Amino acid sequence: xxxxxxxxxxxxxxxxxxxxxxxxxxxxxxxxxxxxxxxxxxxxxxxxxxxxxxxxxxxxxxxxxxxxxxxxxxxxxxxxxxxxxxxxxxxxxxxxxxxxxxxxxxxxxxxxxxxxxxxxxxxxxxxxxxxxxxxxxxxxxxxxxxxxxxxxxxxxxxxxxxxxxxxxxxxxxxxxxxxxxxxxxxxxxxxxxxxxxxxxxxxxxxxxxxxxxxxxxxxxxxxxxxxxxxxxxxxxxxxxxxxxxxxxxxxxxxxxxxxxxxxxxxxxxxxxxxxxxxxxxxxxxxxxxxxxxxxxxxxxxxxxxxxxxxxxxxxx
Amino acid sequence: xxxxxxxxxxxxxxxxxxxxxxxxxxxxxxxxxxxxxxxxxxxxxxxxxxxxxxxxxxxxxxxxxxxxxxxxxxxxxxxxxxxxxxxxxxxxxxxxxxxxxxxxxxxxxxxxxxxxxxxxxxxxxxxxxxxxxxxxxxxxxxxxxxxxxxxxxxxxxxxxxxxxxxxxxxxxxxxxxxxxxxxxxxxxxxxxxxxxxxxxxxxxxxxxxxxxxxxxxxxxxxxxxxxxxxxxxxxxxxxxxxxxxxxxxxxxxxxxxxxxxx
Numbered sequence: 222x223x224x225x226x227x228x229x230x231x232x233x234x235x236x237x238x239x240x241x242x243x244x245x246x247x248x249x250x251x252x253x254x255x256x257x258x259x260x261x262x263x264x265x266x267x268x269x270x271x272x273x274x275x276x277x278x279x280x281x282x283x284x285x286x287x288x289x290x291x292x293x294x295x296x297x298x299x300x301x302x303x304x305x306x307x308x309x310x311x312x313x314x315x316x317x318x319x320x321x322x323x324x325x326x327x328x329x330x331x332x333x334x335x336x337x338x339x340x341x342x343x344x345x346x347x348x349x350x351x352x353x354x355x356x357x358x359x360x361x362x363x364x365x366x367x368x369x370x371x372x373x374x375x376x377x378x379x380x381x382x383x384x385x386x387x388x389x390x391x392x393x394x395x396x397x398x399x400x401x402x403x404x405x406x407x408x409x410x411x412x413x414x415x416x417x418x419x420x421x422x423x424x425x426x427x428x429x430x431x432x433x434x435x436x437x438x439x440x441x442x443x444x445x446x447x448x449x450x451x452x453x454x455x456x457x458x459x460x461x462x463x464x465x466x467x468x469x470x471x472x473x474x475x476x477x478x479x480x481x482x483x484x485x486x487x488x489x490x491x492x493x494x495x496x497x498x499x500x501x502x503x504x505x506x507x508x509x510x511x512x513x514x515x516x517x518x519x520x521x522x523x524x525x526x527x528x529x530x531x532x533x534x535x536x537x
Numbered sequence: 538x539x540x541x542x543x544x545x546x547x548x549x550x551x552x553x554x555x556x557x558x559x560x561x562x563x564x565x566x567x568x569x570x571x572x573x574x575x576x577x578x579x580x581x582x583x584x585x586x587x588x589x590x591x592x593x594x595x596x597x598x599x600x601x602x603x604x605x606x607x608x609x610x611x612x613x614x615x616x617x618x619x620x621x622x623x624x625x626x627x628x629x630x631x632x633x634x635x636x637x638x639x640x641x642x643x644x645x646x647x648x649x650x651x652x653x654x655x656x657x658x659x660x661x662x663x664x665x666x667x668x669x670x671x672x673x674x675x676x677x678x679x680x681x682x683x684x685x686x687x688x689x690x691x692x693x694x695x696x697x698x699x700x701x702x703x704x705x706x707x708x709x710x711x712x713x714x715x716x717x718x719x720x721x722x723x724x725x726x727x728x729x730x731x732x733x734x735x736x737x738x739x740x741x742x743x744x745x746x747x748x749x750x751x752x753x754x755x756x757x758x759x760x761x762x763x764x765x766x767x768x769x770x771x772x773x774x775x776x777x778x779x780x781x782x783x784x785x786x787x788x789x790x791x792x793x794x795x796x797x798x799x
Contacts, residue, residue, distance in 0.1 A: 280640055282799040300551075304642040314633035316565065330557040331641040333550020375637065 233294075234258055234305075234414050235279065235383055240288035241438075242274050249274040251438040253288070257383070257416055261409045263429030264418040265529055271438040272418050273311075276387050279416065280308045292383060304332070307376035311387035311418075313368060317361030321352060321371040324360060328375040339378075346374040351400055365392030373401070377408075384408065384415045390424055402428055425525040432525060434532050441532040449528055457481055458497045462504075463489045463517030470513055477503055489517070554643045555651040562625070562655035569628075571620040575663045582613055582667050586674035593678075598755055600678035601746065604671065605686070610742050611727070613667055614690070615719035618697030619712075621660035625652045625702050626793065627711040635798050649706065649793040653786060657698045664694045685749045692778040693742040699785030700738065706789045706796070732767060738781065744774035 235257035242250040250271045266272045277283040278290045281297045295302035316324060322343060329339035347353040350370040360371065369392055376384055386405075390398050405428060409415055419425060425432055425446075432449065434441040442449045464470050471483040471490045479500040482493040494500040497520075508515055566572065586604060593599055626649070629635040638648050668690045672679035704711040704718075726737035734740045747757060748771025757766065769777070 277799045280636075282636065282639055283797050300642050300644040303640055306640070308636070308640040310636045310640075312633040312636060314636075316634060318565075318568065327557065327561055328637065328641070331554045331638070331643060333547060333554045333642070335553065376640075 234292065235416075236289070236291050237275075237278070238289045238291070240278065240285045240290055242271075242278060242283060242286050248438050250278070250285075253438075253440055255433060255440060255443065257414050259409065259412050259414050260430040261405060261415045261417055261428055263425040263432040263525070264416060264435065265422060265425060265432055265525060266435035269437075270435040272435055273387075274438075275435065276385055276416070276418060280306065280310075280385055304379065305381055306383045306385060307379065307381035309369075309372045309376040309384070309386045309389050311391070313365070315360040315368065315371070317359060319360055320358060321356035321360055321363065321367070321374070322347065324371060325356070325374045325378055329378045332379040334379070342378050342380070343374075346377045349377060349404060350374045351397075366394055366397050369393050370397070370401075373404075382413060384413055386415060386417045388419055389417065390419060390421065398424075422525040422529060429525075432528075434529055436532070442528075446525060446528060449532075457493045457495050458500075459491060459493050459521045460497075460500070461486070461489050461491050461517070461519045461521050462515060464508075465514040465516075470507075470511075473507060473511060474504075477507075479503060491521070551643055551647055554641065555647045558638070558643065558648065558651040559655045559658075562652050563659060566621060566624065566655060566659050569624065571624060575617055575620050578613060578616060579663065579667045579670060582608065583670040583674045586671045586679060590674060590676040590679070595677040597678045597681050597753065600675050600682065601750060601755060604675060604679075605682070605746065606743065609668065609671060610693070610739055610746070611724060613671075614664055614693055614742070615697050615723060615739075617663040617667065618660045618694055619701050619715045619719050621663065622653075622656040622698040622701035623705050623712045623715045625656045625705045627705040627708070630709070630798060639798065645794040646790050649790045653698070653702045653789065656702055657695070660698045661691070661694050664690050682750075682753065685753055686746060688775070689742060689745040689749060692745070692775060692782070693738065695782035696738045696741070696778045696785070699782040699789070703785045703789040703792070706793045734767075735769075738778070741769070741774040741777045741781075744768040745771050745778070747771075748774065 233256055235255075237253050237255040240250055240253045240255075241248065253271075253275065264272050264275065274283065278285055279292070279297055281299070281303055284298050290297040292302040293305050295305075297306075319327070325347060326339050326343040329342050330336070334342060344353065347356050350373050352367065352370045352374060355367065356371070360368065363371065369389060373386070373389060376386070389405075390401060393401060402424075405415060405417070409430070417424075417428060429446075431443065431445055433443040434449070462470065467485055467488055467490045471485055471492070474480045474490065474492055475483050477500070479496055480492050480494050484491050507513070585608065589600075589604055593603070626635070629638065629652075639645070641648075643651075665687075668687070669683065672683040700718075701711070701715050704715050708714050723737050723739050727734050727739040727743075729737075743766070747755075747766075747768055750756075768774075
């Protein structure tokens with residue numbers, strides 16, 4: 222009965238092609254080209270970078286001024302594209318008089334599900350987000366974390382291939398964060414594409430397979446943290462080395478043209494290096510030659526925050 | 538049983554979703570503050586009509602000129618329509634819950650139609666119920682005009698709901714604008730000399746009442762004689778109200794389908 226009207230969407234899951242969006246004279250997004258596939262993609266940028274605009278374009282709340290945003294080959298603005306996408310908005314707004322269970326069930330019904338399937342899916346996703354036992358109270362009485370979980374449940378209820386999560390861990394307690402992180406990982410492992418925006422960059426370190434850095438409406442870089450860091454080869458990197466004879470090691474390292482600075486921190490040496498790949502190769506040679514006993518080697522500014530800071534302040 | 542994927546973008550799914558949205562919207566509106574206002578208006582109208590019937594002879598002419606036109610047509614009818622139609626989209630926009638509706642695969646025109654249908658159903662229930670209460674408590678004079686004027690109430694409600702729904706779709710402060718329109722502009726425009734009053738919905742409502750009233754032997758009220766009112770025929774008034782209702786509704790759907798609510 223449904224088959225004749227079902228749109229068999231095809232093509233890449235999500236693509237932004239030369240997308241620009243401006244509000245009057247203000248350009249919010251500038252010539253953005255981006256493809257999203259399975260896995261977790263983190264969206265990072267300062268306020269005004271264009272994150273919200275990008276998310277609103279993807280969820281079909283806005284139309285691009287130039288370019289195309291497509292989900293499974295369908296224009297993101299179109300109703301059909303939204304069947305493939307689940308959206309967890311950052312706004313903390315609900316029909317507060319409804320229970321969480323009723324809200325999720327209604328969202329399932331709005332996706333066209335018959336009552337029985339809607340009820341089944343509702344129980345399934347409430348279980349997934351850990352709200353099955355607590356979903357009968359009015360939404361207005363929920364804590365921030367519970368509201369986030371209900372938002373996530375309504376985004377999952379139609380089993381979309383793409384999940385757009387805007388600050389999904391905001392207000393969630395540490396245990397909840399850990400639980401939801403596991404859930405996001407499970408969803409990604411199941412083949413879903415997740416676009417996750419968060420202002421807490423530490424979240425990205427543990428969660429995102431791939432990160433899109435956005436600033437002033439442009440994509441500064443995208444890829445895994447390691448890939449992006451490797452691209453920033455000329456940019457100094459801080460490395461902490463725990464080794465025997467740290468004073469001697471520091472002096473030895475300072476002779477290398479790749480080491481810009483070195484300081485002693487207890488039993489460890491913290492060096493600022495350029496061209497990290499070459500430095501690590503050279504460090505290996507030094508350690509072998511001089512028989513240093515290296516106990517610990519840690520890159521201390523390759524986190525999302527550090528890479529992001531580099532990118533934002535980078536003037537090649 | 539079909540999987541969730543089987544319901545993606547299916548026509549039956551859209552129809553089912555729209556029906557659910559209309560019911561949910563209706564239920565939320567019934568439980569809203571606007572319903573309290575409407576209930577108070579209804580009770581007040583009943584009491585006023587009862588008080589009027591105690592002091593006046595049961596003359597249809599007097600009921601029309603002292604209750605129907607000044608109280609019901611000029612005030613209650615637009616107020617009920619306003620209370621039900623203005624929050625339709627504007628409330629979701631203000632409460633930021635529109636984002637959930639726009640994230641569903643329901644086509645935007647269907648979202649708009651569902652919301653408007655809920656508003657129209659509730660507004661019609663209030664206007665008709667109040668009309669029934671008003672005419673019942675007004676005694677024989679009121680009861681005599683209940684059925685003949687029902688179409689007037691129906692089509693005026695359609696036109697007002699269409700207009701206020703358009704406000705709801707297009708304006709951020711829809712309620713304020715609708716109140717200004719209903720309480721000031723309609724009155725002002727409806728009492729303008731010459732044909733200027735033809736831009737007011739209440740003018741066509743009045744023309745339909747005059748037309749239906751003539752069949753009942755009513756004559757125009759003082760100050761609203763044909764040479765001053767310059768009325769159009771009942772058929773023309775009905776056509777205009779129908780057309781306005783449809784045009785406002787279509788404009789609302791068109792605007793909602795294109796508007797970026799972000």
